Amino acid sequence: MQSPDATPLLETRGVTVRFGGHVAVNDVSIAVERGAVTGLIGPNGAGKTTLFNTVTGLQKPIAGQVLIDGVDVTTKAPYKRAHLGLARTFQRLELFLSLSVRDNLRVAGDIHRAGTRGKADVKAETDRLLELTGLTDVADKDVSDIPTGRARVVEVARALMTSPRVLLLDEPASGQTEQETEDFAAMLVRLAGEGLGICLVEHDLPLVMKVCSQIHVLDYGALIASGTPEEIRHDPAVIAAYIGTEEVA
Numbered sequence: 001m002q003s004p005d006a007t008p009l010l011e012t013r014g015v016t017v018r019f020g021g022h023v024a025v026n027d028v029s030i031a032v033e034r035g036a037v038t039g040l041i042g043p044n045g046a047g048k049t050t051l052f053n054t055v056t057g058l059q060k061p062i063a064g065q066v067l068i069d070g071v072d073v074t075t076k077a078p079y080k081r082a083h084l085g086l087a088r089t090f091q092r093l094e095l096f097l098s099l100s101v102r103d104n105l106r107v108a109g110d111i112h113r114a115g116t117r118g119k120a121d122v123k124a125e126t127d128r129l130l131e132l133t134g135l136t137d138v139a140d141k142d143v144s145d146i147p148t149g150r151a152r153v154v155e156v157a158r159a160l161m162t163s164p165r166v167l168l169l170d171e172p173a174s175g176q177t178e179q180e181t182e183d184f185a186a187m188l189v190r191l192a193g194e195g196l197g198i199c200l201v202e203h204d205l206p207l208v209m210k211v212c213s214q215i216h217v218l219d220y221g222a223l224i225a226s227g228t229p230e231e232i233r234h235d236p237a238v239i240a241a242y243i244g245t246e247e248v249a
């Protein structure tokens with residue numbers, strides 16, 4: 001029997017998702033550990049977002065299970081999964097553009113803590129996360145006035161306002177400059193260092209190779225490899241999947 005600490009924060013077991021006759025995710029089992037960044041990569045259409053949607057409860061699988069810290073949540077509503085510590089960001093930015101960066105965080109904190117804790121807690125947590133994510137210099141700017149790359153960090157900071165234990169990031173580095181991606185990588189490592197489990201879907205393979213301790217690779221809905229960046233880089237099935245699309249970093 002596993003000790004409680006060996007239980008992954010997030011697990012999928014044999015998850016299968018079908019859209020009509022098309023199997024978008026085929027019998028996929030992956031794990032996301034606490035205190036680490038886990039990569040989920042694969043060519044376009046491989047099933048990464050569909051797997052995220054299944055984990056968060058937006059998409060029903062036809063087979064398999066989703067577990068958060070050992071608790072089977074396969075049939076639970078998205079908000080119940082959020083209460084168990086699951087948060088995510090989306091490929092398309094989902095921010096309030098006419099609110100300041102600070103207020104985007106506060107709104108999330110107010111909603112999350114409604115009826116539980118006071119406003120002072122939300123303010124303190126907002127300040128802490130602005131600092132932790134490196135957003136203090138743009139805290140009072142409207143989101144519409146900051147570059148897309150920084151707005152992606154706001155999405156992460158806002159997700160953190162729900163005090164998640166596991167965070168799913170869907171292409172968070174798209175639209176970032178080289179420097180922004182470098183800062184983003186350092187931030188992910190800092191967050192994992194605080195004990196957060198992070199699952200990173202990202203086409204920027206150098207970023208994935210740099211920050212992830214484990215990487216899962218999907219191709220045509222199936223898991224074709226799981227391993228360390230070094231193992232993934234040299235895996236023949238992964239190299240074959242990326243030929244003609246992108247190079248494995």
Ligand SMILES: Nc1ncnc2c1ncn2[C@@H]1O[C@H](COP(=O)(O)OP(=O)(O)OP(=O)(O)O)[C@@H](O)[C@H]1O
Nearest residue numbers: 019022023024042043044045046047048049050051
């Ligand atoms: N709602 C849907 N209805 C029908 N087919 C869908 C739906 N959503 C996704 N698909 C199909 O399922 C497959 C997996 O799509 P998905 O978006 O999960 O891939 P992805 O790995 O996230 O791709 P990308 O890297 O391009 O974002 C694709 O063939 C896609 O066309």
